[in-house]
Amino acid sequence: MLNKSHLKQQLLDTLTKQRDIAFSAASDAHNDATHEQSVAETQYDTVGLEAAYLAHGQSQRVAEFDTMINQLTAMSLRDFSEQDEVAIGAVITLDGSQQFWLMPMCGGYKLEGGKIVVVTPLAPLGKMLIGAEVGDTLKNGKVITGIA
Structure with a gap:
């Protein structure tokens, strides 16, 4: 018998792990962007700027994972029968x-x-x-x- 609660938990575990990785990457990029060695010495020195863009992108990924985790957590699961039409959750x-x-x-x-x-x-x-x-x-x- 298919256990959708188990599937939901597997998906939540995967999303949480990926969120943690993205959060760590965002923190690292933020630290790189604000480090004293990242201050531009010339107009062509873009290390700090690039790290800031990376930190922003990783922060957006964290927010996307948070949204998916919250939606999935709030989602109620139902069982379908052979007579039902396919719908969300099937x-x-x-x-x-x-x-x-x-x-x-x-x-x-x-x-x-x-x-x-x-x-x-x-x-x-x-x-x-x-x-x-x-x-x-x-x-x-x-x-x-x-x-x-």
């Missing part, structure tokens, strides 16, 4: 083996050792899945063989 099986978790964020992440791939409604596959049902053949020739 785990869809294609051709009896490939599994995708349709989520509003985190597209491309792999869970359960790569057995389940997160896909968003903005992705081409996600667009094909929304509203489909078990037994439907998608535009890519894949058949929906299960939903949970």
Whole structure:
């Protein structure tokens, strides 16, 4: 039986680890940008400026991870039956083996050792899945063989 709470926790753990890495990179870049050796000595000396841009970019990544973590934490999970249409939160099986978790964020992440791939409604596959049902053949020739 598929445990979506376990999948959610795997995804949260992955996002948290990546957020921590981005936070550390932002801190390092900020320290580099504000270090006394980063002060420009000539108009062509851009080490401090480049470090500041990097710090800003990494800080934006941290904010994006925070947003995804908060959205995922607040998201309630539901079980789907074979009679339901595909919607956000469904785990869809294609051709009896490939599994995708349709989520509003985190597209491309792999869970359960790569057995389940997160896909968003903005992705081409996600667009094909929304509203489909078990037994439907998608535009890519894949058949929906299960939903949970």
